[in-house]
Amino acid sequence: MTNDVIDFWKEGLIPTMTLNENCGKTVYWQPMDTLENFQNNRPEGYTETSITYSYNQYGFRTKEFDLTSNKDKILCLGCSHTEGIGVQDPWPTYLQEYFPDSDVYNLGHGGASHDTIARILANVAVLIKPKLVCIFGTNLTRFETYGPAGPDQLRNNGSWNIIPGLTDYYDDYNLQAQFQKNMLIVDLLSTKYGFEYILYKQQEFYGHAIKDPKLVEPSARDCTHYGSYTHKFVAKEFFDRYTRRQG
Amino acid sequence: MGKTKHELKNWWQMATLPESKLTRPRNETVYWSDTDSEENFRLNPKQGYTETSITYEYNSQGFRTREFDPATNRTNVLFFGCSHTEGIGLKEEDTWVDRVSKEIEKFQDLVTVVPNGFNYYNLGIGGGSGDSVVRNLVNCTNHLIPGVVFILWPPSGRFDYYQQDGDYSFWDTKSVHDLSIENMFLYEESHIYNNHMRNTLIVDLLKKMHGFILVELSADDLHAEFTKLPKSLDYARDGHWPPSFHRYIAEKFFGLFKYILQQQFRSSDSK
Numbered sequence: 001m002t003n004d005v006i007d008f009w010k011e012g013l014i015p016t017m018t019l020n021e022n023c024g025k026t027v028y029w030q031p032m033d034t035l036e037n038f039q040n041n042r043p044e045g046y047t048e049t050s051i052t053y054s055y056n057q058y059g060f061r062t063k064e065f066d067l068t069s070n071k072d073k074i075l076c077l078g079c080s081h082t083e084g085i086g087v088q089d090p091w092p093t094y095l096q097e098y099f100p101d102s103d104v105y106n107l108g109h110g111g112a113s114h115d116t117i118a119r120i121l122a123n124v125a126v127l128i129k130p131k132l133v134c135i136f137g138t139n140l141t142r143f144e145t146y147g148p149a150g151p152d153q154l155r156n157n158g159s160w161n162i163i164p165g166l167t168d169y170y171d172d173y174n175l176q177a178q179f180q181k182n183m184l185i186v187d188l189l190s191t192k193y194g195f196e197y198i199l200y201k202q203q204e205f206y207g208h209a210i211k212d213p214k215l216v217e218p219s220a221r222d223c224t225h226y227g228s229y230t231h232k233f234v235a236k237e238f239f240d241r242y243t244r245r246q247g
Numbered sequence: 248m249g250k251t252k253h254e255l256k257n258w259w260q261m262a263t264l265p266e267s268k269l270t271r272p273r274n275e276t277v278y279w280s281d282t283d284s285e286e287n288f289r290l291n292p293k294q295g296y297t298e299t300s301i302t303y304e305y306n307s308q309g310f311r312t313r314e315f316d317p318a319t320n321r322t323n324v325l326f327f328g329c330s331h332t333e334g335i336g337l338k339e340e341d342t343w344v345d346r347v348s349k350e351i352e353k354f355q356d357l358v359t360v361v362p363n364g365f366n367y368y369n370l371g372i373g374g375g376s377g378d379s380v381v382r383n384l385v386n387c388t389n390h391l392i393p394g395v396v397f398i399l400w401p402p403s404g405r406f407d408y409y410q411q412d413g414d415y416s417f418w419d420t421k422s423v424h425d426l427s428i429e430n431m432f433l434y435e436e437s438h439i440y441n442n443h444m445r446n447t448l449i450v451d452l453l454k455k456m457h458g459f460i461l462v463e464l465s466a467d468d469l470h471a472e473f474t475k476l477p478k479s480l481d482y483a484r485d486g487h488w489p490p491s492f493h494r495y496i497a498e499k500f501f502g503l504f505k506y507i508l509q510q511q512f513r514s515s516d517s518k
Contacts, residue, residue: 005437009444122448145432146441153437164429173409173416180259184385185445188452 004149009119011126014058015154023059026052030110033086033222046221051088062092062106065128072102073128077117078136082108086220087228094235095134102131111156113142118182125193133197134238135186140175140202198241200234208237256416258382258409264317264390265383267309267372269417276304280311281373283336283485296484301338311339312369315391321366322394324351325387327380329401331466331496332371336483341490344369346497347397347504356508365394374420376405381446382418388453397500398450398463402470403439460511462504469496 008015029035030053038048056064061083076082076092083106084090092106105128107120117135142158157163183199190197209215212233219227257263270281279285280303288298306314311333326332326344334342348367351357368391370383377400387393405422426434454461473492481489488496 005440007444008441009448011448119445145435146437147432147435148437152432171409171411173411177258177407177409180257181382181445181449184259184261185449185452188449188456191456192452 004153006146006153008144008146008154009122011122013123014127015123021059022053022055024055024057026054028052030085030222032080032110032224033220037222041223043219043221043223051086051221060105060107060109061090063103065105066103067127069103072099072131074099074102074104074132074134075121075124075128075130076104076106076108076134076136077112077121078108079112079116079138079142080108080110080225081138081230081234082106082112082136083110084108084231085110086222086225087231089228089231091136091231091234091238092134094232095238098235098239108136111142111158111160112138113144113156113158114138114140114179114182115142115144116156118185119144121186121189125189125195129193130195132242133186133190133195134242135197135199136205136234136238137199137201137203140179143178196242196245198238198245200237200241205234208233258407258418259385261385261389263386264308264315265310265370265386266418267305268374268419271309271372272303272305273309274305274307276302278302281330281333281335282487283483287485293482293484295481301336301484304339310368310370310372313366315368316366317390319366321363322361323387323391324348324365324367324395324397325384325391325393326367326369326371326397326399327375327384328371328399329375329405329466330371330373331469331488331493332369332375332399333373334369334371334493335373336485336487337490337493341493342369343399343493343496343500344371344397346494347500350497350501351395351504354505361394371399374405374422375401376407376420376422377401377403377443377446378405378407379418379420381449382407384450384453388457393457393459395460395462395504396450396454397504398461399469399496399500400443400463400465400467402466403443404434406433406442460504460507462500462507464496464499464503 006015007013028049028051033051035048053061055061074095076095082090082092090106090108092104096104107124109116109120121133139158142156145155145157147153147155186197215226215230215233217227218224219229278299278301283301285298303311306312308315332344334344339345351365372379380398380401384396405420407418408421409416409418423434432438450461473488479489479491481491483489
């Protein structure tokens with residue numbers, strides 16, 4: 001095994017270098033939410049400085065992890081809709097309002113697959129020991145691949161780079177099986193560390209959007225992602241599910 | 248036969264019995280299996296073997312093992328791996344699985360710890376991948392509760408894929424034989440390694456949950472050792488490792504098993 005091969009699935013490892021080049025930084029734009037895009041579209045209600053993306057030292061758009069705190073910890077996992085591309089306040093921020101006595105951490109990552117979600121949870125569960133994990137499911141056609149050191153060391157694959165030779169990977173059965181495997185990992189981690197988890201599947205969200213089409217309006221600043229109306233709805237959905245579960 | 252009728256089968260659930268490949272017979276005893284074919288034997292006959300010298304007895308789930316008994320109060324010893332574990336090309340008594348099982352039976356130190364004795368199940372599948380090993384272990388955990396798990400990790404660069412035939416779903420393996428320009432990144436060292444680490448994470452989590460003893464070796468490492476050994480004088484009926492190498496593997500596995508047991512006893516003594 002060569003030295004540049006990393007065990008990305010290791011418990012206790014937070015692979016900062018692969019998550020985000022903005023670790024510990026605050027920036028105004030992101031690859032989809034660009035200044036150029038903004039100048040072309042001039043979306044209503046946004047300015048060039050109305051969104052700040054503040055990343056903690058590990059590259060997550062959240063506050064620094066406080067491992068000494070006695071507060072209950074809630075982890076939010078998902079893709080760019082969780083990271084909050086194009087909005088100032090993603091759904092984990094609203095979820096924090098429902099749980100004022102807990103620390104809510106946003107571990108969303110643009111382009112994430114269920115591989116990413118299971119992997120990040122495996123990495124951090126042992127460190128953060130969450131009480132609750134909220135997963136906003138992503139697209140089943142996404143998956144991770146791992147390459148040698150360099151830009152493809154940890155790659156997210158999805159609709160943006162459909163690979164013609166991988167028809168088996170995009171087959172419904174394979175996608176479903178990979179999803180099942182990742183959720184099994186979440187389930188086993190939940191048993192090991194004693195946290196509860198709530199999965200809000202993408203299909204369930206689309207089901208809600210049929211009744212309320214405003215949920216899928218691309219009203220974020222990048223004119224692609226969902227706006228604050230949707231983020232408030234998602235936070236409430238997680239809270240309602242949690243409340244129902246508590247009986 | 249061997250197909251499971253489910254629109255979207257949950258392959259990774261813990262509440263089912265493992266299922267072998269479609270190509271394996273169910274509830275049947277046959278003289279040939281997988282690469283150990285009659286045609287292969289006629290073209291390349293091996294000393295010491297006849298056309299009927301090997302019998303493959305498959306249970307109702309397509310494994311070369313006894314019928315599963317989920318209701319037993321005996322401790323289950325599960326063996327996972329690929330064709331080297333299934334014992335393709337070998338009589339059952341020549342496989343490392345059978346040898347380790349017999350060593351455990353004779354191991355007096357275990358009699359007081361496991362008063363009801365053991366049930367041994369060979370869950371090796373020719374062409375199996377690390378994915379299929381772990382998936383079958385996951386399937387076992389609530390029905391065929393593991394007490395001891397032996398894993399001979401299949402050659403790296405293999406992975407599961409799932410298919411549909413009408414209303415039925417089944418699984419098979421992709422390997423480097425399926426390598427193409429478009430999918431070559433799946434065979435990157437780093438990708439194979441991380442797929443393995445994801446699988447071993449699942450095994451570790453199951454081990455913590457169920458407290459089973461885990462003993463593992465890798466076919467890649469063993470193959471490297473095999474190529475360095477003096478050429479053996481015995482053979483499998485096809486091109487697989489010979490009985491003498493299975494004896495070597497069994498000794499390694501049993502040695503590791505005893506070492507792990509000693510560590511556990513020592514650890515519980517000091518508490």
